[in-house]
Amino acid sequence: MSRTLTHLDALESEAIHIMREVAAELEKPVLLFSGGKDSIVLLRLAEKAFRPGRFPFPLMHVDTGHNFPEVIEYRDRRVAELGERLIVASVQESIDAGRVTEETGVGASRNRLQTTTLLDAIEEHGFDAAFGGARRDEERARAKERIFSFRDDFGGWDPRAQRPEPWNLYNGRVRRGESVRVFPLSNWTELDVWSYIEREGLELPNIYFAHEREVFARDGMLYATADFIERRPEEEPFVETVRYRTVGDMSCTGAVRSDAATLPEVVAEIAATRVTERGETRADDRVSEAAMEDRKVAGYF
Amino acid sequence: MATTTATTLRLATAGSVDDGKSTLIGRLLYDAKSVLADQLEQVAEASKRRNGDGEIDLSLLTDGLRAEREQGITIDVAYRYFATARRRFILADCPGHVQYTRNMLTGASTADLAIVLVDARNGVVEQTRRHAFIASLLGIRHIVLAVNKMDLVDFSEDRFDEISRDFCEFARGLTGVRDVAYIPIDAKHGDNVVHGSERMPWYGGVTMLEHLETVEVAGDHDDGRLRFPVQWVIRDPESGEREYAGQVAGGTVRAGDEVVVLPAGVRTTIADVRTLDGSLDAAEAPRSVTVTLADDVDVARGDMLCGAADAPEPVREIEADVCWMADAPLRPRGRYALKLGTQSVRVIADELIDVLDVHTLDRGAAPAELAANDIGRVRLRVSRPVVADAYEANRATGAFILIDETTNDTVAAGMVSRA
Ligand SMILES: Nc1nc2c(ncn2[C@@H]2O[C@H](COP(=O)(O)OP(=O)(O)O)[C@@H](O)[C@H]2O)c(=O)[nH]1
Numbered sequence: 001m002s003r004t005l006t007h008l009d010a011l012e013s014e015a016i017h018i019m020r021e022v023a024a025e026l027e028k029p030v031l032l033f034s035g036g037k038d039s040i041v042l043l044r045l046a047e048k049a050f051r052p053g054r055f056p057f058p059l060m061h062v063d064t065g066h067n068f069p070e071v072i073e074y075r076d077r078r079v080a081e082l083g084e085r086l087i088v089a090s091v092q093e094s095i096d097a098g099r100v101t102e103e104t105g106v107g108a109s110r111n112r113l114q115t116t117t118l119l120d121a122i123e124e125h126g127f128d129a130a131f132g133g134a135r136r137d138e139e140r141a142r143a144k145e146r147i148f149s150f151r152d153d154f155g156g157w158d159p160r161a162q163r164p165e166p167w168n169l170y171n172g173r174v175r176r177g178e179s180v181r182v183f184p185l186s187n188w189t190e191l192d193v194w195s196y197i198e199r200e201g202l203e204l205p206n207i208y209f210a211h212e213r214e215v216f217a218r219d220g221m222l223y224a225t226a227d228f229i230e231r232r233p234e235e236e237p238f239v240e241t242v243r244y245r246t247v248g249d250m251s252c253t254g255a256v257r258s259d260a261a262t263l264p265e266v267v268a269e270i271a272a273t274r275v276t277e278r279g280e281t282r283a284d285d286r287v288s289e290a291a292m293e294d295r296k297v298a299g300y301f
Numbered sequence: 302m303a304t305t306t307a308t309t310l311r312l313a314t315a316g317s318v319d320d321g322k323s324t325l326i327g328r329l330l331y332d333a334k335s336v337l338a339d340q341l342e343q344v345a346e347a348s349k350r351r352n353g354d355g356e357i358d359l360s361l362l363t364d365g366l367r368a369e370r371e372q373g374i375t376i377d378v379a380y381r382y383f384a385t386a387r388r389r390f391i392l393a394d395c396p397g398h399v400q401y402t403r404n405m406l407t408g409a410s411t412a413d414l415a416i417v418l419v420d421a422r423n424g425v426v427e428q429t430r431r432h433a434f435i436a437s438l439l440g441i442r443h444i445v446l447a448v449n450k451m452d453l454v455d456f457s458e459d460r461f462d463e464i465s466r467d468f469c470e471f472a473r474g475l476t477g478v479r480d481v482a483y484i485p486i487d488a489k490h491g492d493n494v495v496h497g498s499e500r501m502p503w504y505g506g507v508t509m510l511e512h513l514e515t516v517e518v519a520g521d522h523d524d525g526r527l528r529f530p531v532q533w534v535i536r537d538p539e540s541g542e543r544e545y546a547g548q549v550a551g552g553t554v555r556a557g558d559e560v561v562v563l564p565a566g567v568r569t570t571i572a573d574v575r576t577l578d579g580s581l582d583a584a585e586a587p588r589s590v591t592v593t594l595a596d597d598v599d600v601a602r603g604d605m606l607c608g609a610a611d612a613p614e615p616v617r618e619i620e621a622d623v624c625w626m627a628d629a630p631l632r633p634r635g636r637y638a639l640k641l642g643t644q645s646v647r648v649i650a651d652e653l654i655d656v657l658d659v660h661t662l663d664r665g666a667a668p669a670e671l672a673a674n675d676i677g678r679v680r681l682r683v684s685r686p687v688v689a690d691a692y693e694a695n696r697a698t699g700a701f702i703l704i705d706e707t708t709n710d711t712v713a714a715g716m717v718s719r720a
Contacts, residue, residue, distance in 0.1 A: 004519055005588060007309040007389045016589035017548040020533040024602050024643070048577045049546070049589070053535040136380045143379045162377060164403050164626045166410040166714040168548075169640055169702045173709040187391055189382045 008196055012045065015184035017168060018147060019049040022129050022182050025172045029057040029129040029182075030122075033086070035071040035078075035205055036247040038133030038185060041193055043078065044200055045184060058085040060130075062118050064110040064249045065092040066228055071247055074205040089121035106230050109251040119155040122179060129172060129180045137189045148172055149181040157181075190245075194267045210243045210261045221254035245270075307384065310513060313393040313409040313441070315432040316418030321449045325418065325488040326381060326394060327359030332495030333510060335383035336362060359489075376401050378408035387514040397428060399659055402435070402674040403626040406714050409436060410700070413518040414443040416509075421454040421485070425467045427660055433468075434662050437475035438622060438676070438716065440696050442521045444472070444481045445512060451501065452487045458503045461485045477693065479521075482512050523551035523586055523695040527558065527608035530642040530698070531600055535591060544575065544591035545600055550642060550697035551690075552608065554592060555583040560606045562598055563688040564615035570595040571606075586697070603644045605688045605698070613720060615686035620654070620719040622678050622692075623671070627705065627712035630670035631679070637712065639683065641701035647684040648703070654678040678718065692716035 005013065022029050031046060033039045046055050061075060079086040091113050094100045099120065100113040122130060136143045146162050148170045163171055172180050185193070197204065215222040216235040223229065225237045229251055242255035243266070260266045316322040327344075330336050336344075340362065348358040376396040383390050393408030395401075409415060415436035419429050436444055446468050454460045465483040472481050484493055485504055492498035495510045507515075528551035535544040558571040572593040574581045584590045594600065607613065625631050635650045656668040656677035664678070671677045692699030699720075703713040 004308065004585065006306050010309050010587065013548060013587055013589040017532070017587075020546055020589075024533050049533075050535060051577055052537040052539070052544075054538070137382045140379075143381065144377050159377070163711045164407045164702075164714065165711070166407050166702060167696070167700045168411070169642075169700065171640070171702060171704055171709070171711045173704060173706075175709065187380070187382070189384075191384075 008192065008199060011188055011192060012048065012196070014168070014187065015045045016049040018170070018182060018184040019046060019131070021170050022131065022172065023050070023056040026129040026174075026180070028125070028127050029131065030060045030087070030125065030127045031055070031057055031131040032133070033059040033061055033075065034247065035061070035067070035075040036133070037193055037197060037204060037208065038135070040078070040202055040204060041196055042131060042133050042184065043082065044202055047082070055084050058087055060087040060089060060121060062089045062114050062121070063091065064114060065090065066110050066226070066250045068205070068207055068224075068247065068250055070207050071205045087121070087125065089117050091117045094120065106232055108230065109249060111249050111252045115155070122155070127179060128174050129182055131182050131184060133185050134183045135185050135188050135190070135193070145183070145186070147183055147186045149183065150174070151179050151181060153177045155179070191270055194270050198263050198267050205247065207244045207247065209266065210241050210258050212239055213242050213255065214238070215240050215242060215255060222257070223254055224250055226250050307387060307389050309391060310388050310414060310516070310518065311391045311393070311412045312414045312416060312513065313395050313412035313436070314416045314418065315395045315397045315405060315409070317397050317420075317426065317428045320418045320420045321488045322394070322397070322418050323360035323362075325416075325447065325449065325486070325494065326392065327362035328488050328491055328494045329510065330362060330381065330383050331359055332491060333383050333385055377404050385510070385514055390513065397432065399431070400674060402676070403624060405435065406439070406624050409439050409441065410714065412439070412441050413521060414445065414513070414516060415441045416445045416447050418447045418449055419464060421448050421450045421460055421464065424464045425471065429468070430471055430662060431659055433472060433475060437478050440477055440692060440716075442477065442479040443516050443518065444478055445509065446481055446483050447509065448483065448485045449488050451485045451492065452490065456500050458501075482506070484509050484512065523697065525552050526611045526695070527552035527554055527560065527606070528690070528695060528698050529554055529592065529606040530644070531602055531604045531606065532643050533602060534600070542593065544593055545606070546589070546591045547643070548589045549584055549586040551586050551695045553583050553585040554590070554606075556580075559609040561609045561612045562600055563605045563607055563612060564686045565599070565604070567598050568609055569598050605642070607688070613688055613690055615688050616683075616720050617686055618651075618680060618682050619687070619689060619717050620678065620680050621701070621715040621717045622676060623703070623713040623715040625671040625673055625675045625677070625713050627710055628673050630672045631713065632670045637703040638706050639681070639701050639703055641687060641689055642698055644687050646687055648681040650679050651682045652680040654680060689717050689720040691718060691720060
């Protein structure tokens with residue numbers, strides 16, 4: 001890397017190289033597309049890697065059924081524009097089939113249930129590689145993860161037994177039932193992602209920009225109201241101008257107060273921010289210091 | 302903050318336990334303002350829990366490895382990111398102990414620069430030499446000898462000079478290293494890391510960060526000869542035209558270049574160099590592009606396009622330095638899959654030529670086997686001709702991994718010494 005390419009060009013070239021390696025060496029890859037900004041960047045990189053050909057893999061969304069409607073609308077429009085195939089793996093179906101049990105009460109979320117739906121879908125379709133948009137700057141467990149992250153038959157990640165990954169020589173060999181998660185954005189920071197979105201002129205779901213929304217406060221974060229989110233009596237809803245920094249399940253993704261209504265304004269705000277993305281907006285990582293590592297071992301992305 | 306025109310420096314750190322590596326990295330991130338409020342809050346809390354005083358222990362910022370140590374699990378590389386107005390940095394925080402050489406190698410293999418840390422009280426020790434040696438073996442051209450804990454030797458210029466001389470003498474024998482910067486620091490209090498030091502007025506050099514921001518690394522990775530390993534073939538569904546996709550591994554590819562397709566040896570001309578955004582006049586390493594060719598020749602993944610004037614000969618045998626990474630040892634006659642760029646072939650280890658003594662750094666006589674974390678020279682016979690350069694000349698076309706086909710594990714990282 002480095003030398004005279006600008007850092008965004010170098011990151012882009014690295015990611016394209018990774019995607020082409022997967023296409024060449026694995027039999028049945030899939031790209032996980034959530035409609036969030038990182039996976040939107042992944043889609044752009046896939047275009048860069050494979051056009052004018054078609055993508056050598058389908059896209060897949062693990063739909064919790066509790067997504068932001070704006071994001072689902074964006075997802076479907078984007079997929080149609082690209083003319084690629086989208087598989088929707090539904091958490092609701094996993095619940096209906098009795099594979100998982102819905103959490104109830106205050107703080108209930110379908111975030112955890114996604115893992116089962118994802119692993120079931122990977123098995124059902126026989127995928128041996130899945131692209132994800134995770135970055136190493138997101139938090140500590142990710143900082144140690146390889147670009148090709150090997151998963152056993154149960155989808156689990158073993159931080160003790162990672163394959164060495166020198167240079168850019170990736171070993172994607174797997175046996176039947178095993179798979180690799182591949183993270184082309186490993187070396188990108190949040191600011192890189194935003195700068196790239198700006199440079200490429202990528203469209204985002206509008207919830208990434210300042211808008212008025214009915215929210216309530218919990219644990220120092222702002223959450224959207226929705227009929228499937230139970231509130232405590234004191235959690236009075238109010239209207240606030242907010243935007244989202246990450247996009248996940250509505251039940252565990254917090255909004256930030258912001259007036260940044262355009263991409264340059266958002267990029268400027270991110271550049272000046274003093275709080276990490278996950279610290280600010282993801283309830284799922286706040287549970288414990290090792291929260292992410294635990295979930296990854298269980299097969300989470 | 303990084304601007305969109307900033308370039309990237311990849312660096313690796315290594316040091317013995319307690320030399321202050323975590324503190325130094327924490328200091329770099331903190332003083333370069335790459336630590337965010339919630340991270341700092343976490344560290345402040347953890348500092349209080351651990352040390353009981355009000356002082357923030359910056360080493361806790363990169364606490365991943367310490368936690369691993371306490372849990373007794375494999376210590377691995379962790380990556381950190383920070384940026385200044387001039388450059389952005391990808392830092393591979395590598396474990397230093399000899400039993401983690403394989404992890405260190407993973408982290409340092411992509412680095413432009415290595416920071417080798419010593420404790421000013423101990424000076425240059427065996428591990429210092431081993432780390433610098435591995436850095437040079439990996440083709441890292443720039444080394445920073447960070448002499449830490451200067452406060453504990455009364456900021457003594459004499460002590461610093463003595464350590465620098467010691468290291469300089471040793472470093473003379475390291476081929477490939479272009480420059481060594483000697484910097485006296487106090488990571489705990491920040492002297493000469495990001496800010497200068499009032500306590501070492503005798504030091505006339507730059508701070509660590511200034512050095513990292515300005516060190517010139519262009520041309521470090523390859524000798525300028527065109528190398529384009531074909532990764533993937535794209536067929537335009539409308540025109541049927543074929544584009545060959547890959548990442549330039551050496552030199553610059555231009556429309557009109559005479560190239561030879563290896564290993565077949567067929568000559569042709571580059572017709573066009575493209576990205577999704579259109580045609581380019583030229584693309585230099587390590588850019589990912591596609592190219593089209595003037596003639597209808599047979600080209601597939603695993604082939605390499607090379608400048609017609611300076612193409613390598615395909616070979617059936619390579620000599621290489623390998624770092625063995627598996628618990629099961631390498632023995633003569635061992636069979637593996639080799640991945641070199643986009644080429645995949647089978648190999649047999651015909652001969653173990655020597656093994657490095659990690660204490661003296663001498664190359665010992667032919668060993669019976671290479672065990673985990675051993676570094677040695679081997680001769681490999683390949684099932685089909687491969688196209689490779691000496692690692693010295695090109696880090697992308699001279700590096701390979703070996704894979705055990707029964708376990709699918711990556712068992713070695715290799716650097717071609719002679720192709
Ligand atoms: N006095 C002094 N202590 C230091 C300095 N740098 C690190 N230390 C201390 O040395 C100990 C080991 O440091 P740490 O960063 O954890 O070492 P690591 O094992 O190399 O990561 C800690 O108690 C640090 O506070 C320094 O420049 N001066």
